Amino acid sequence: MNKVKILILGAGPSGLVLGRCLHDRGEKDFLILEKEKEAGGLCRSLTVDGAPFDIGGGHFLDAKNRPVCDLLFRFLPEEEWNLYERDSRIRIHGMEISHxxxxxxxxxxxxxxxxxxxxxxxxxxxxxxxxxxxxxxxxxxxxxxxxxxxxxxxxxxxxxxxxxxxxxxxxxxxxxxxxxxxxxxxxxxxxxxxxxPGHARFYYPKKYGYGEVFRRIAESIDNKVRYDSSVIFMDAGERLVRCADGSEYRADLIVTTIPWNSFETVGLSPDVKEGIKKLRSSSIETRYVQKSAGSKAHWLYIPDETLPYHRILCRENFAPGSRGYWVETRAERCGSYRDEEGGFAYMNEYAYPLNTIGKPMIMERLLKEAGKRKILGIGRWGKHSHDNSDTVMEAAMKLAVELMGNI
Ligand SMILES: Cc1cc2nc3c(=O)[nH]c(=O)nc-3n(C[C@H](O)[C@H](O)[C@H](O)COP(=O)(O)OP(=O)(O)OC[C@H]3O[C@@H](n4cnc5c(N)ncnc54)[C@H](O)[C@@H]3O)c2cc1C
Known part of the structure; x- marks a missing residue:
């Protein structure tokens, strides 16, 4: 049995930034469990056809969130990013209209x-x-x-x-x-x-995908991130977590950034557990296409229902020296498109937490009850909230300050 003061579930932007800020404030006793072999979550990037490909969909850093930008610039300096005025358009009536x-x-x-x-x-x-x-x-x-x-x-x-x-x-x-x-x-x-809308002005790295900055943050606290550690069980009463490989962790405080319905829970009331079952989300595939999108926009919204994808990311317009574009398609619509286009593709099982009518009440009860057991939920999945990366990182920065004062 491993024991730790603060156990963080998930090494996406929320978990990483929380860990890094705890580290900055001198906290040594924390650990991050991550199911993948690398950090960054939905904000990871790969190199495809010689240029960045954001596997979780097009990811842009909102320039108006100064505290978050400043934190990220410590790891990928500002001069290594381009700053753009957002140009997003809707393809409709055979033309492109600004959004x-x-x-x-x-x-x-x-x-x-x-x-x-x-x-x-x-x-x-x-x-x-x-x-x-x-x-x-x-x-x-x-x-x-x-x-x-x-x-x-x-x-x-x-x-x-x-x-x-x-x-x-x-x-x-x-x-x-x-x-x-x-x-x-x-x-x-x-x-x-x-x-x-958000991202009226946004940063995108000159030489890399958005994921590079998270790769660097993870590297800076490497001994605090345990990869290949998929959480499958939590005993909320005991603050005990078990991973798929059988390893177990007990903590004074657990901060979860992973989907509540992706692991089994005991120690929460039946009401709250029923609520967790009702949380809905959608899966999105990203797929690279080598052709030019034929647009000057950074990205395009596609309402035409005869086409499977709903968004085109014209990477040649924000990733210098690149060609081609990638599309984002809800998993259920991929169908024949998958076979027609070929090319590199990545399926994000948990992409959008869905804002169903009953969700605020479910999350309020869940977070209140979990909070009493010293289990906190932050980030896109811990709060089951359709938030952008700067919003979740800002919340993680604030939580680090609060925790250092209270634990
Ligand atoms: C299509 C799309 C486009 C987006 N565009 C933008 C944008 O332009 N700008 C922007 O700022 N934001 C954008 N976002 C939002 C952004 O992706 C999220 O705000 C951000 O990734 C949330 O970070 P997080 O750490 O809370 O969650 P995640 O990034 O989802 O990270 C969660 C982490 O937990 C891990 N995990 C999951 N389950 C387990 C488990 N059982 N055990 C252990 N680890 C687990 C995951 O592997 C992952 O590393 C977009 C999202 C999508 C889907």
Whole structure:
């Protein structure tokens, strides 16, 4: 039986940054268990066809999160990154329109532009209707039926399939927010208005994929990361964890960043365990294609349901000296595309934690009960929250400060 003060489950950005910040503050008694042979989680990168390929999907560092950028620049200095103004577009009506669509209607032919303007004008949010609780209904409420049918519903069906009808609206702060007045103004002045989505300015390494910075952080605390250690069991009452190879660990405090439904748990109430079973997520395949995407954008959203993938990452536009692109496809849609295109591909079993209507309540109960047993959940999976890497790293940095004051 191994004993440790702080046991961290998972060496993705959350677990690594927590470990590194504990180390910076002089904590020696911690260990990270990671099921893979390398660290970085969804933010790992490989070299494919001579250039970076982010296996978890296109990964960009949001430039507005200064504390996180500064931490990462300690390991991959700022001059080794390029800073870009986001250029993401939607392929629709045989052309490319800047994202978000409602702030860039001026780029559309006049007839469609007028139909889309009318769609927003008579949408529920502009006619005094109460905001609905379901995401699908919110789409119609916010953008109107025409834009919903042409773009938002097909795109989100590709991404979420049947779960789309179960998604809530509590996570929509992640989406751009453009009012009807701002849409009108952007049509008049031919420029985008409204709250922009995340990554309006982002960093991407000049010579590497995003994963390089996490490889370096892991290397800096190498003796604290135990690879090939897949957690299969946790006794929450005893704070005991067992891995697939039979090794066992007991800790004063456990911080988990791995999916709660990926291991067996005892020592939590039946209610909470039932809740864990209801947590949903989706799997995403990334696949390299050697051709040019034929676009100047950094990435493209693809609502066309006759194509399996929902996003194209035009790597030649953000990874200097590279060619080709990669696509992101929900696992269930890969089908024939897999055989047609060939090429390198990677399946991310746990890619998107899904924001179903009941999830906030499930997670609140789970984290409260686990917290009483000194088991904390952080990161994309510990909180089962669709967060970007800078958000989870910032939370891990804060937790390190709190822990050093309290343990
Ligand atoms: C398609 C896509 C695009 C994205 N784009 C961006 C972007 O552009 N910018 C951005 O900032 N963020 C982006 N993200 C989000 C980003 O990937 C996450 O915020 C980040 O990876 C979360 O880090 P984490 O450590 O919490 O989780 P993860 O990265 O998932 O790490 C969890 C770790 O736990 C390990 N693990 C899992 N199960 C076990 C087990 N049973 N035992 C031991 N170890 C285990 C995993 O191997 C992994 O190393 C994107 C995500 C996706 C899916």
């Amino acid at each position: 978000p669509l409602e702030a860039n209607l001026y780029q559309l032919p006049e007839t469609i532009r007028n139909e889309y303007l009318e769609s927003i004008r008579i949408a529920g949010c502009n006619t005094g209707e109460k905001m609905p609780e379901r995401f699908t209904e919110w789409i119609r409420w916010k953008l109107g039926d025409r834009i919903a049918e042409d773009y938002m519903l097909p795109y989100n069906r590709k991404l979420f399939a049947d779960t789309l009808n179960d998604l809530g609206t509590y996570w929509l702060h992640k989406l751009p927010n453009v009012s009807y007045e701002e849409t009108l103004r952007s049509v008049r002045e031919h420029q985008s208005y409204g709250t922009q």
